[in-house]
Amino acid sequence: MEPEIDLAAFKKIGMIQQKQKEYFAMRLRTVGGDLTAPQLKKISEIAEKYGKGEVHLSTRQGLEIHNVHHTNLEKARLELEPAGIYMGACGPRVRIVVACPGEATCRWGIIDTKILAAELDKKYFREDTPHKFKLSVTGCPHNCAKATENDIGVMGALLPRWIASFCNDCQLCVNICPTKAIERLEDKTAKTKKPGYILRKKKCINCSICTLSCPANSWVIAIKGYNLFIGGTMGKIPRLGTILKKLITSKEELHALIEKSLRYYQREGRKKERFGHMIDRIGWVKVKEELLHGKQG
């Protein structure tokens, strides 16, 4: 028998009807894919009690309990909440925020991804949008959390600077820079008669490879901040995110630009149109101008 329930309202909190119509998948709210051991125990307990004793990991760090009978959904939800486990989201709204481990544990990490992801989750989670809306925070240009495949993608970024006096001319940097942004020039620093190392800023992708690897600490961090990508999506019509602004040093500015981007999409986006496709419809030049210099918030 088909249950008489408000499917849209259920979807909003991540309770998704399966093709076995009486059964639902319970999508949980995680931030950056983090859960505590007690929370995992609770989820396991609920999956055994109300599901088939199985949990499913989504492609975006989400956790789902499948095969829950519709009459048990509310009970399961109420038993999860005291453990700090809340329902997720589905449908046209802001989904769970993904993040890589970031500087807390990863040696390449430039920013604290967990704090930023939690801030974004707190501000925007489950807000209604024209189509699904995904945010990601990745600690550095290695891009493990795929910032460029999300509607909003924040990436830790730095600009290196070369300090001549420390350099031992080993040439490691020239050989490991992923974009060949570092060039060695013989006798450029004429005074010292030592070769010089030049950064080609246009080629530099702002990673932490040279600053972390240089054996003489000759590459130092001149600017540390965020690269902000917007309009990325996978799905039926994939589109990589476009860089809105590089090396944003203030977190306030970053938050303001994300806010502006989301509001713009909520105002201008058409039903079933992802943010990136809206950007292509309106035109990047106009969108960029609006987001960086426009008045409307």
Next chain:
Amino acid sequence: MENKVKKSIDLHGVACPMNFVKTKAALAGLAKEDLLEVILDEGEAILNVPRSVKEEGHQVIKVENLGSTFKVLIKKG
């Protein structure tokens, strides 16, 4: 060059993290300031081994690009 190369190891085809383990073992057999020459593959190997070597307190003093491998000279710290 002040010091002579004391040891040479070819780690072409040796994957992470075994390449670093072998580099570390080779360095362990040397005295402070001795030089070790290591052949490393492009990609992960050249990205990770010199960085790990630095974390252990040794110093890379020369990297020579040989095509798809690199000759790396390391001074024991």
